[in-house]
Amino acid sequence: MNGEPQSSSCTNEESRNGGKGDCLSEDLESNQADPVSCRKPLKIPCGTPTLILLTILGILVNCSSLLIGVKSINDCPAQDALPIYLIASGVSGLLKIPFFAYFHIRKNSSGSKTETLLKRIYHLLIAVGAGLFVMGSIAVYQDFPSFHPGDANYCDKLCYHYAFWFISCILIIGFLVISILMVAMLAGLALMCLEYFNRPVPKDQENNQK
16 A cells, blocks of 8 residues: 555445456556456436436327327328328437437447437437427418318317427427526626626726826
């Protein structure tokens, strides 16, 4: 023992293996130990409960969209795009969940070709979801259908109401987020202006003004 402090991760690794030298400590950097044997353990992200909650919520919402779209595929002649939108949105949403969880857990990017490919696929799914959202918004707000079977503009009530409130909630949440960000930016600019105009004047400038 040299009396110098060692890293806690390496000390724990040595205590588990019953000796020293199995893990590269911070005070020995002369390649006496194999640096590959001193790897950081996989840490559980601090936001794991939030990740689990968002994952469960995403699975429930996207499965609901998929099932309702399949159920009403032939029950909405007034808006043929609505069931298709719900099915495509549910499928793309379910495909995005594993990517979202993976990139949330693995925050430090390795830069490998596999991870780059996964990022491109994830971004492609996000773009597809945005395009589907635009298509669904046009189909929902274009015309209000009838809920009486046999009418020319008939559409299944559950299908239309689900798509309407799903899209409306996303728009409302997006509007609130943008509004909060704009208010925060304006408040920050106002504080910067107040700080600029209320800053103390240097003495040499005061003498020049006199």
